[in-house]
Amino acid sequence: MMKRGFEIVSRYQDQGLSLPYRTTQQAAGYDFECAEDFTLPSIWRHDLLHAFKRLWQKTPLTTAELAAGQHDLKPWLVPTGIKAYMEPGEVLILANRSSNPLKHNLILPNGVGVIDADYYNNEKNEGEIFVQLVNVGLSDVVIKQGQRIAQGIFMPYYLADDEQAPQQERQGGFGSSDRK
Template sequence: MRGFQPVSEPHRQHPAAEVQLPRRGTRHSAGYDFVTPVDLTVLPGELVRVATDVKAYMQPGEVLQIYVRSSAGLRGLMLANTVGIVDADYYGNPDNDGNIVLALRNLGAEPFEAHAGDRIAQGVFMPYLLADGDDGFSSGEVRSGGYGHTGR
């Protein structure tokens, strides 16, 4: 019904890294922890994009919301778009196979460092509602691309 898979080999951004699928840290955790596949440093004021090499599948009427983990946020790290929204039709798109990319910005005064395998973000599957009169295809557009496809 919903879950995570590695992206296909041609769309991997870090082919030498082991893909770690997101998982919950405790029985009652709402969020699935995303790890960085590579070592990274985000300097103060800098924006760094890191592909997770993970894609998410879900049912129609669901969305995956991605947040920075609290521990990283306390050190000044945030997602550049504050909350990542992964739609169901992002999965398997032809541009990147649905590779979830985290755009990280450091608002702190010190460099933010993370090592491969460190938990840096968390994703929460949520249902969503449509407004009255919305048949779900109000724009008529069907996803044909990847990251930022509908926001050109």
């Protein structure tokens, strides 16, 4: 009888990954580690700086310049190699570690990540949890395999009284329920 917990996804089974863990007796969050060495580029790249210069000069950006500058600001999906299972009516909330902005200049651009129960074992990516990160530092950051990058907290959630229950079932992985 599985209630809630973590498993390693198939592609990382033999990579020596650790399941998320709490580091102190009163910790609410389970620490997630990076599944592989990962270089997170700084947002302060040539295209973004070029766009800032043009904006500062009050010169309109071309569509290509705008797209290139926006690309430098895009978050990266850092793999954990972990999937989470939980009961209906529960959610796993991913939060940044407090040391990430202070020590590594890493932020979660969406504030928190929401991992729904039906994300587990989805067909697209087996339910692997990725952490969205942005590097606001001036240089690239190398995240080493096993480095703690986020924390997850299991929580119950409540439904509105007169909700019309959705009929849609999850069809994919990360961001699959975004409306087009």
